[in-house]
Amino acid sequence: MKAYLVLDLSVNDFGGFRKYIAEIPAFIAKHSGKYLVQGVQPTTIEGDWKPERLVIIEFPAREKAEAFLSDPKIQDLFKVRHATTTSKLVLADGCT
16 A cells, blocks of 8 residues: 655745755655655645645555654754754645
């Protein structure tokens, strides 16, 4: 079953965030992930959720997404995202 990481983020320091933008695609590919939505400004249709930028990454299985999230070589890059953005991240399983 496919799994999806959904990231809602506001960039606070674009200069510092450039490192993340440049390096994250290789880690996504390493874990068989692919972008479905890449940093777009979404349109809120209902409710009070107002993400500034939205990213959706598809993985072929939850285990691949979890391996991506726990990859020791990516942890410093996640620290860059945490330091340069305000973000929320969820992992959701797809439908069979």
